[in-house]
Amino acid sequence: xxxxxxxxxxxxxxxxxxxxxxxxxxxxxxxxxxxxxxxxxxxxxxxxxxxxxxxxxxxxxxxxxxxxxxxxxxxxxxxxxxxxxxxxxxxxxxxxxxxxxxxxxxxxxxxxxxxxxxxxxxxxxxxxxxxxxxxxxxxxxxxxxxxxxxxxxxxxxxxxxxxxxxxxxxxxxxxxxxxxxxxxxxxxxxxxxxxxxxxxxxxxxxxxxxxxxxxxxxxxxxxxxxxxxxxxxxxxxxxxxxxxxxxxxxxxxxxxxxxxxxxxxxxxxxxxxxxxxxxxxxxxxxxxxxxxxxxxxxxxxxxxxxxxxxxxxxxxxxxxxxxxx
Amino acid sequence: xxxxxxxxxxxxxxxxxxxxxxxxxxxxxxxxxxxxxxxxxxxxxxxxxxxxxxxxxxxxxxxxxxxxxxxxxxxxxxxxxxxxxxxxxxxxxxxxxxxxxxxxxxxxxxxxxxxxxxxxxxxxxxxxxxxxxxxxxxxxxxxxxxxxxxxxxxxxxxxxxxxxxxxxxxxxxxxxxxxxxxxxxxxxxxxxxxxxxxxxxxxxxxxxxxxxxxxxxxxxxxxxxxxxxxxxxxxxxxxxxxxxxxxxxxxxxxxxxxxxxxxxxxxxxxxxxxxxxxxxxxxxxxxxxxxxxxxxxxxxxxxxxxxxxxxxxxxxxxxxxxxxxxxxxxxxxxxxxxxxxxxxxxxxxxxxxxxxxxxxxxxxxxxxxxxxxxxxxxxxxxxxxxxxxxxxxxxxxxxxxxxxxxxxxxxxxxxxxxxxxxxxxxxxxxxxx
Numbered sequence: 091x092x093x094x095x096x097x098x099x100x101x102x103x104x105x106x107x108x109x110x111x112x113x114x115x116x117x118x119x120x121x122x123x124x125x126x127x128x129x130x131x132x133x134x135x136x137x138x139x140x141x142x143x144x145x146x147x148x149x150x151x152x153x154x155x156x157x158x159x160x161x162x163x164x165x166x167x168x169x170x171x172x173x174x175x176x177x178x179x180x181x182x183x184x185x186x187x188x189x190x191x192x193x194x195x196x197x198x199x200x201x202x203x204x205x206x207x208x209x210x211x212x213x214x215x216x217x218x219x220x221x222x223x224x225x226x227x228x229x230x231x232x233x234x235x236x237x238x239x240x241x242x243x244x245x246x247x248x249x250x251x252x253x254x255x256x257x258x259x260x261x262x263x264x265x266x267x268x269x270x271x272x273x274x275x276x277x278x279x280x281x282x283x284x285x286x287x288x289x290x291x292x293x294x295x296x297x298x299x300x301x302x303x304x305x306x307x308x309x310x311x312x313x314x315x316x317x318x319x320x321x322x323x324x325x326x327x328x329x330x331x332x333x334x335x336x337x338x339x340x341x342x343x344x345x346x347x348x349x350x351x352x353x354x355x356x357x358x359x360x361x362x363x364x365x366x367x368x369x370x371x372x373x374x375x376x377x378x379x380x381x382x383x384x385x386x387x388x389x390x391x392x393x394x395x396x397x398x399x400x401x402x403x404x405x406x407x408x409x410x411x412x413x414x415x
Numbered sequence: 416x417x418x419x420x421x422x423x424x425x426x427x428x429x430x431x432x433x434x435x436x437x438x439x440x441x442x443x444x445x446x447x448x449x450x451x452x453x454x455x456x457x458x459x460x461x462x463x464x465x466x467x468x469x470x471x472x473x474x475x476x477x478x479x480x481x482x483x484x485x486x487x488x489x490x491x492x493x494x495x496x497x498x499x500x501x502x503x504x505x506x507x508x509x510x511x512x513x514x515x516x517x518x519x520x521x522x523x524x525x526x527x528x529x530x531x532x533x534x535x536x537x538x539x540x541x542x543x544x545x546x547x548x549x550x551x552x553x554x555x556x557x558x559x560x561x562x563x564x565x566x567x568x569x570x571x572x573x574x575x576x577x578x579x580x581x582x583x584x585x586x587x588x589x590x591x592x593x594x595x596x597x598x599x600x601x602x603x604x605x606x607x608x609x610x611x612x613x614x615x616x617x618x619x620x621x622x623x624x625x626x627x628x629x630x631x632x633x634x635x636x637x638x639x640x641x642x643x644x645x646x647x648x649x650x651x652x653x654x655x656x657x658x659x660x661x662x663x664x665x666x667x668x669x670x671x672x673x674x675x676x677x678x679x680x681x682x683x684x685x686x687x688x689x690x691x692x693x694x695x696x697x698x699x700x701x702x703x704x705x706x707x708x709x710x711x712x713x714x715x716x717x718x719x720x721x722x723x724x725x726x727x728x729x730x731x732x733x734x735x736x737x738x739x740x741x742x743x744x745x746x747x748x749x750x751x752x753x754x755x756x757x758x759x760x761x762x763x764x765x766x767x768x769x770x771x772x773x774x775x776x777x778x779x780x781x782x783x784x785x786x787x788x789x790x791x792x793x794x795x796x797x798x799x800x801x802x803x804x805x806x807x808x809x810x811x812x813x814x815x816x817x818x819x820x821x822x823x824x825x826x827x828x829x830x831x832x833x834x835x836x837x838x839x840x841x842x843x844x845x846x847x848x
Contacts, residue, residue, distance in 0.1 A: 187736065187739070187740065188740065188741065189739050207741065209740075209742070209744050210614075210625055210626060210695065210742055210743050211697075211741035211742040212741040215739075230625060230743060231625030231626070232624055232625040270623065270625055293628070294617055294618065294628065294630075295621070295622045296619070296622035296623070297619075298622070298623070299619075299622070299623055
C-alpha cells in the first residue's frame with residue numbers, strides 16, 4: 091500500500107486502490123491479521139475496541155449487498171463509527187459531482203472512505219481531494235482489491251497455501267474487475283493463472299499480466315481451483331456480440347460436474363447466475379468455497395481497515411498488536 | 416482564407432540570432448530587418464534604420480509556426496476558449512497562423528455561422544485564423560454542407576473533425592463536390608463500431624486497467640477507406656491526427672501510388688505512449704488515444720521521413736469541472752498551443768530523435784502546404800512571420816502560465832526546454848515574453 095497518489099505536500103497516507111500497490115509482504119501481513127480476527131470472532135463478544143473513535147464512511151455508487159454489508163459490519167466489529175452513503179436518495183441524485191461529494195464528506199474528517207463507483211479512477215479522485223485513507227470497493231472494470239484478498243484468504247484456509255497452485259479463471263474476463271485484481275493477487279503470491287473463456291471476452295494483451303489464456307474449457311482440468319466469473323448480463327450491450335447467446339456460452343464454457351475432477355475447488359465472487367456460468371450442482375457441492383469466501387470477506391475487510399489505520403513501522407508483530415488492542 | 420484583427424505593421428531589427436529556415440536553405444548567425452511588417456534585409460550586418468533592436472544572441476530565429484488543427488470552442492463554449500484567448504495562446508506558442516475546427520455549437524455548417532466567425536476574428540484575433548467548415552450538416556453524416564457558398568465565405572477546408580464520416584457514399588460525394596471549391600477535405604478517421612466505447616488504446620495497458628479498448632485498426636481501417644476514395648476520385652485529402660503505425664504505412668503507400676494525401680501528428684502522440692495512462696490523469700485522455708511504443712516509433716519515423724508533413728496540436732480546451740472527474744467520465748482532448756514547440760524540442764530534438772530543421776519545417780511550410788496557404792519563410796520581401804526562441808531555456812508548465820482559457824494540458828508540472836520569446840505574425844509583434 092504505497093502512497094502513490096498522495097500529493098507531495100501532505101503527510102504520507104496509505105490507500106488500498108489496486109492490488110498492484112501491494113507487496114507480497116503486505117498481503118502476508120493482511121492475511122495473518124485477518125486470521126487473528128477470525129479467531130477473535132469465535133469469542134462470545136465479537137466486538138473489538140480497536141478502532142473506537144474512528145470514522146469509516148462507505149460511499150456506494152453501485153448496488154451491492156455483500157461488499158457494502160461486510161465493510162459496514164467490519165467497521166462496527168472494530169468499534170468504528172460508520173456512515174453509509176448511497177448514490178440514490180443522496181445529493182448525487184441531484185447531479186452533484188463525485189469531487190464535490192467527496193469534499194463534502196471530507197469536511198467530517200473521516201478516517202477511511204470506502205468507495206464503489208462505476209468509473210475507473212474514482213478512488214484516486216477521492217484520495218486527491220480528501221485527507222482520508224481510501225479503500226476501493228470496486229471501480230468500474232478496474233479493480234476490486236478486497237475481493238481478491240478475501241479469495242486468497244479462502245484459498246489458504248482450504249488448501250493451506252497459494253504458492254505453486256494452478257488457478258483457472260473462467261468466463262467474462264473483459265468486464266471483470268474481480269478477474270484483474272485476482273490475476274495480480276494470485277501471481278503476486280506465486281500461483282499460476284490461466285484465463286478461460288470466449289475469445290472476445292479475453293482482453294487483447296492481458297497475457298502481459300503474467301497469465302495464460304485459453305478458449306478451451308478442457309484447460310480447467312489441471313487447475314487446483316476453478317474460479318468462475320459472473321456472466322454480467324447488464325454489461326452485454328445489445329449488438330456487441332461478445333457471445334452469440336447465453337445458451338451457447340453455457341454449452342461451451344459453463345462449469346458443470348462433468349468438466350470438473352473430484353477435489354477441484356470451485357469459487358465464485360457472487361452473485362451467481364445458476365445455470366448460466368455455473369451449474370447448480372457445482373455451486374452446492376462440498377468442493378465449492380463460495381460460503382467460505384463470504385465469511386472471509388468480513389475478516390479480510392476488518393484487516394484492511396485495521397492495517398490502514400494502525401499499522402506501525404514495517405515488521406511490527408500484527409498478531410500481538412491485535413491482542414493488545 | 417485567413418482572418419486577423421487589423422493593426423499597424425511594425426519595424427524592428429533582430430541582431431545575431433541563428434536564423435534557420437530549412438526551406439529557404441538558411442542556417443547562419445545573421446541580422447534581420449523588418450520594415451513595416453516586411454522582411455527588408457538579411458545579412459551579416461544590416462543597418463538598423465532607427466528601428467527597435469532586439470538582441471538574438473544565442474537565440475533561434477525561425478519562420479513562425481502554423482497549426483492546422485485547433486479547437487477555438489467558439490461559438491458555444493466561450494467559457495473554454497475564445498478567438499481572442501485561443502489566438503493569444505497561439506502567439507505565445509510561436510504560431511503566426513492557426514486553423515480552427517468546425518465542431519462548435521452551432522456547427523460551422525452555414526455561411527451565416529462562418530461569416531459571424533470571420534467578423535469576430537477580424538475584431539479580436541491576434542494571429543491569423545482560418546476556419547474549416549463541416550463536411551456534413553450538423554456533422555450528422557447525412558447531408559453535405561453548401562460547400563461552394565462556404566468556400567466563398569472563406570472556409571479553409573472541410574472536416575467533420577471529432578466525428579468520422581461514417582457512410583462511404585457521403586465521403587465519396589464530399590470528395591467529388593468539393594472539387595469545385597479547391598479546398599481539401601480533412602477526415603477524422605475512426606470506424607465507430609470498432610472504437611465503440613473505447614477509452615484508451617486497446618492493448619496490454621487497457622487490459623490491465625480494465626478500460627474498453629479503442630483499437631488502432633479502428634483508425635487505420637478508415638484511413639485505408641478514405642485513401643482509396645481519394646485515389647478513386649483523384650482528390651487531395653488531409654488525414655487528421657494520425658496515431659497508428661498501420662495508418663502511417665497506408666499513407667506512405669498511397670503517396671507512393673501518387674495519391675495527393677497529407678497527414679498530421681500531434682505532439683502528445685509523438686511524446687507519449689499508452690503506458691502514461693496508468694496515472695489515470697484525465698489530461699491523458701484524447702481521441703485518438705495514446706498508442707503503443709511501436710506506434711509512437713512509426714509516427715516519429717513518418718514525421719522524420721516526410722510521410723507525415725505536419726505537426727498539429729489538436730488543441731482541445733475543456734472546462735476544469737469537466738476534466739475533474741474519473742478518467743472514464745472525462746471528455747476527450749488536451750490543450751497544446753503553448754507547449755507544442757517546447758515539448759517536441761525537449762522530447763525529440765534534444766535526445767537526437769528529430770533534427771531541429773525538420774521540426775521547424777513540419778511546423779511551418781508542411782502544414783501551410785497541406786491547406787494551400789502561403790508558407791511562412793525568411794526571405795527578403797516576404798511578410799515577417801517570425802519566432803524567436805531560446806532553445807536552451809528551461810521552464811515549468813503551470814496553470815497560471817497559460818493564455819488559453821483552459822488548463823487541461825498533458826504537461827502540467829512538466830519541466831521543458833525551449834521557450835518562445837517573441838512571435839511576429841504578419842508583420843506585427845503578436846507576443847513578447
